[in-house]
Amino acid sequence: MASSMNTFAMNLSSFEPLSGGNFKRWKQDIEIVLGLMDLDLALCEEELAAVTEDSTADQRLKTKKWEKANRMSLMLGQSIESLKKLKWDLMTTLTLLKLDENKSVKEHILKSVETTAAKLKDLEVPVDDAFIVYMVLNSLPSKFDQSKVSYNTQKEKWTLDERISICV
Structure with a gap:
């Protein structure tokens, strides 16, 4: 897991920072990295049922992978919130x-x-x-x-x- 996080951090650090002019490229880069690292699971699938005593090893593993992908997606969500603010600021600028x-x-x-x-x-x-x-x-x-x-x-x-x- 540590090497996976290092790879993720290394891939993210190679991205051009998100700005008003590079959203499409930034979004593609994020989707590619998440897909390659199998972290796009939470973006593609609904939340899995909670693990119980009766859950199989496969169900436990899938849930663990989904939760990890969800955590990473939430971190990216913070970037998306800043993107929404940027859109709002640009629309306000244009109208004023x-x-x-x-x-x-x-x-x-x-x-x-x-x-x-x-x-x-x-x-x-x-x-x-x-x-x-x-x-x-x-x-x-x-x-x-x-x-x-x-x-x-x-x-x-x-x-x-x-x-x-x-x-x-």
């Missing part, structure tokens, strides 16, 4: 963004809005382009109100690139 008067609209869209949206997409949070355009419009100051009204009264919707060209 405001144009910095020292930046151009194009720079604001490309560096602030698109970067935040790209991080969300990397974390497998669905963010469609219409929502991003709406967030861009929402982030602009009142001097862009006419542009906002124009967008809202048109039948066709703008892409993000069209939004950039209109605002610049």
Whole structure:
């Protein structure tokens, strides 16, 4: 068991730390290591019945393996909780963004809005382009109100690139 834990720790230490841009890769790495070490059992199977005096040696062994896999999964669950917080923080950032008067609209869209949206997409949070355009419009100051009204009264919707060209 000690060598198994050392191998697990060594494999985890070789992972790139979880960040907004590497969720898919991080998740694959975790699943591969857990699968190779036979620690994905608790993720794939329901909790086994409690061991009793009548339990066979095989049932006891399976329960012990499941409990170990469950403990490891719970440890990873703490990483997943931090991932949820990261998603929440990015969504909050996206919805509260405001144009910095020292930046151009194009720079604001490309560096602030698109970067935040790209991080969300990397974390497998669905963010469609219409929502991003709406967030861009929402982030602009009142001097862009006419542009906002124009967008809202048109039948066709703008892409993000069209939004950039209109605002610049």
